[in-house]
Amino acid sequence: MDNLQSLDPRKQELLEARFLGSRMATSHCFKNRDEFQPLNQHGQSQPQPQGTPVQQHTQHNLQVSHSENNSNLSTGSIELKDDDMPQTPDKAKTPTDRKRKRKNTVDNNCEAGAALKVVRPEANGKKINEYFKQSQSPGRSSGVSSTGAKSPSPQAMQYYGFASASPQSSQTQSHGSLTSSDSITFPGRSAATTTCTCSKSAQQNDELRRQLTAQQKLLEKHKENLQKCLDVNKSLLIEKSLLEKKTTRQKCMENRLRLGQFVTQRQGASFVENWVDGWAFTDLIKQQEKIASEREDIEKQRKLLVKKKPPSSSMLAKNSKHENFLKPGEKWLTLVEYYEQDEILKLRQAALKKEDADLQLELEKLERERNLHIRELKRIHNEDNSRFKDHPTLNERYLLLCLLGKGGFSEVHKGFDLKEQRYVACKIHQLNKDWKDDKKANYIKHALREYNIHKSLDHPRIVRLYDVFEIDTNSFCTVLEYCDGNDLDFYLKQxxxxxxxxxxxxxxxxxxxxxxxxxxxxxxxxxxxxxxxxxxxxxxxxxxxxxxxxxxxxxxxxxxxxxxxxxxxxxxxxxxxxxxxxxxxxxxxxxxxxxxxxxxxxxxxxxxxxxxxxxxxxxxxxxxxxxxxxxxxxxxxxxxxxxxxxxxxxxxxxxxxxxxxxxxxxxxxxxxxxxxKPAALKSKHLSESISGSTGVSTVSLAGPSLTISQTPNFTFGDKHS
The missing domain is CATH 1.10.510.10 (Transferase(Phosphotransferase) domain 1)
Structure with a gap:
């Protein structure tokens, strides 16, 4: 490369112009010309020197060469007509054309130098041959994007000393690499690449932060909407529960007069609650008493009717002496009249018997209603005295709606799981404050033992256990699967x-x-x-x-x-x-x-x-x-x-x-x-046992085989040994 100094000045200028043609095309991708100005030791951009006339002449030639190379390396923003585009000297052209072009270049030296400052100012005013003595910057491989630049042809790349592997890599190789071992390094290129990379990373981080903030805001909005839905759901459940409580209490008040109620009565020095039946039972009892009295009347009438029955021939023979003697008030009935009266009494007695049976069925029905009524009265009484009657939310999850029943040391409430959106049964265990610590520990031990056994059970015929948690020092709660229905014991009583x-x-x-x-x-x-x-x-x-x-x-x-x-x-x-x-x-x-x-x-x-x-x-x-x-x-x-x-x-x-x-x-x-076993399986088992216990013979014929059983025909419903 040192041989460039020995070349003819005109050839050197042409070579420099041709070499810097592709470099000049990259100047259009930067909007700010200060990006390529070198920084001084204080981090400030240095002023661009004007240069000597020789350097201005060189810059003019560079601009001309750049315009010539736009035939293959043109940008989208440079649109030159064929008449205005300066032609690059070539071997095919005549020496006269080359001379005329060089003359135009010398005449327009000043204007080209001024235009070159606008298009691509020099970074530090060095000559082109000084770059050949420097090594390529580390950031060169990444390159600076040259927007809109076309890939040079392979012939042009070989002419300028570039090695182009493929047209697809022309954008990266537009700056070129020399065929020799020396490489070109442009000052400021590494810093610009790093700055561009950092700016892209910062933009990506800002974009990610923006997306994260948007997602967080969306999540908060969804949480707020979910909480609003839960609040509305909770309020509706409480409203429904209050309405059911009101309806139940109103029905109980109506049934108190019809079915009965507990009345506090004084016995000695204490007061005792006794049950008093309502008017429905009183009416039934009166009707039964009336039927009983009518039955007694019918029995009396039948006895009198028997006395008035017409005497038979044997009776007349015995009473022949007293044939004309009649007791006062007695009159013999004819046979037709007697049977007529007897039939009427029998019909009345049968009607009374049927009516009595109907009253008995009605009484049993009322007794079942009374049992339900008594159970509901006790439940309402226990619910009013419970400390969980005001719809609390236990463990920030389970909303208590109403009391289902109360035992010795526990209460079972119907609840709603706000998290899983399902009805549950909350069994609240309340320890007596007066118990000793040993008794409390024993009760808790048995409750935890029940929980440890029950929590692992998973069967469709076993009630599921969902959760166990502590309410306070003297009470805890177990959450069970809710079953809408009574137990078998209550059904049998009914x-x-x-x-x-x-x-x-x-x-x-x-x-x-x-x-x-x-x-x-x-x-x-x-x-x-x-x-x-x-x-x-x-x-x-x-x-x-x-x-x-x-x-x-x-x-x-x-x-x-x-x-x-x-x-x-x-x-x-x-x-x-x-x-x-x-x-x-x-x-x-x-x-x-x-x-x-x-x-x-x-x-x-x-x-x-x-x-x-x-x-x-x-x-x-x-x-x-x-x-x-x-x-x-x-x-x-x-x-x-x-x-x-x-x-x-x-x-x-x-x-x-x-x-x-x-x-x-x-x-x-x-x-x-x-x-x-189901009936189908029992029939199958029966047929298998019969076929196994009896002999079976097979007769082979010309056609398909026939199986002839030696046992007689029977039906599965018949008994046989």
Missing amino acids: NKCIPEKEARSIICQTVSALKYLNEIKPPVIHYDLKPGNILLGSGSVSGEIKITDFGLSKIMDDENYSDAGMDLTSQGAGTYWYLPPECFVVGKTPPKISSRVDVWSVGVIFYQCLYGKKPFGHNLSQAAILEENTILKATDVEFPSRPPVSSEAKSFIRKCLQYRKEDRPDVLTLSFDDYL
């Missing part, structure tokens, strides 16, 4: 008994839940299975049921359970009517129990559903059952004649109520009992 078909459906679902409890690891004994812990989902016996209340459940883990069973540590707890005899055995060691405890409970529940009473100790209290050893003496079960029950159902109950626990099936065995 309807006495259930048809066998519906009762069997309830037992099948109950055994299905017990089977699940015995298949999980570790298995669980419910121990407190009774009609009060079986919830009717739809409020009727023809729907789904769910089992609840695992407060007395036992876990049959490896530590406590063996082949003989597990020790009963809570002897005396539970409902005595539904516990087997082994739970009442008293000795030096506690009795052993297993899942057969729940099997006994299933048999008692099934018996009560069919006959409307408990098989053992029906009208006895729990204390009387314990004193008289009623369950310990329950060696055999007796079935009433009415209502009629199938022999299969009686056999199933006998299996469940076996006195010795060794003779009683466990839950898994009971679940495969034929009585609990």
Whole structure:
């Protein structure tokens, strides 16, 4: 490159003009000319020197050369006509043309130099040959975008000493790289590239911050809208609950006069609330008394009618001596009159009997309504005295709506889960403030034990447990699945008994839940299975049921359970009517129990559903059952004649109520009992057993094979051994 100094000045000017032609095209992408001005040591731009006349002449030639190269490297903003575009000297042109062009270039030296300052001022006033001695800047590879520049042709790139790999990379290689080992470095190019990159990064960061801020504002807006929806939902639920409470209380006030009410009466030095029936019961009682009096009148009239009955021939023979003697006030009736009067009295007696039966049905209906009315009165009384009556929101999630029932130490409220948008049952456990710490700790221990057992259970026939949380130092809450309907115990009190078909459906679902409890690891004994812990989902016996209340459940883990069973540590707890005899055995060691405890409970529940009473100790209290050893003496079960029950159902109950626990099936065995199988499966099992017990011969004929059974034809409903 040092040989450039030895070239002819005119050739050197042409070469410099041709080389800087592509460089001049990049000046149009910068709007501010100060971007290429070098900075001094204080960070300020240096003034552009005017340069010597020789340098101005060189700049003029550069501008001319730039205009010539626009034939291949033209920008979108430079539009020159063919007549005005200066032609680059070429070998094909004559020397005269080249001379004329150089002359025009010399004459217009001053104007071209001034125009060059406007288009692309020099950064530091150095000559072009000084750049060949410097190394290329590190930021050169990134390049500065030359907007609108066309890619030079391969021939032009080779002419100027550039290596172009492909037309697609022409924009990056428009600044070119020399074919020799030397490279060109332009001052300020690295700083400009870094500044451009930083500015782009800053713009991207600003854009991301703007998007993040917009998303945060949108999220806050959605949260506000969600909170507004929850507030509206909450207010509507409270309004609905208040309306239901008002309607319920109004209905109770109306029923107080019709069905009855509690009246406070004084007995000695204390006041006692006694029940007084309403006018509906009074009217029915009066009607029954009237019917009874009419029956007595009919009986008297029938006795008188018998005395007036016409005498027969034998009676006339005996009274022949006194044929003409008649007692005062007596008159014999003819035979027709006698039978006519007798028929009238019989019809009246039958009508009274039917009317009495209708009154009895009406009385039973009123008694069921009275039971509901008494239950509702007690619920309203407990709700008015509850400290959760004003619709509080527990744990910032559960809105309490109304009281469902109250037990010894707990209240069950109907609630609404604002987060999951579903109705729930909130069971609030309230500890007595006067209890000692040991008693409180024991109660909490049992409650947490119930929670630990119940929280892992997931079965469609078992009530789900959703959450447990503390309210204050003396109360906590367990959140359960809400079931819209009464329990089986209340239904039995209202309807006495259930048809066998519906009762069997309830037992099948109950055994299905017990089977699940015995298949999980570790298995669980419910121990407190009774009609009060079986919830009717739809409020009727023809729907789904769910089992609840695992407060007395036992876990049959490896530590406590063996082949003989597990020790009963809570002897005396539970409902005595539904516990087997082994739970009442008293000795030096506690009795052993297993899942057969729940099997006994299933048999008692099934018996009560069919006959409307408990098989053992029906009208006895729990204390009387314990004193008289009623369950310990329950060696055999007796079935009433009415209502009629199938022999299969009686056999199933006998299996469940076996006195010795060794003779009683466990839950898994009971679940495969034929009585609990659907009719289709029982028919299939029956046909398979028959085909297996009888021989079958096949006769091969010319046509398709025929199978001939050796047993006679029968219907699956027929009995056969």
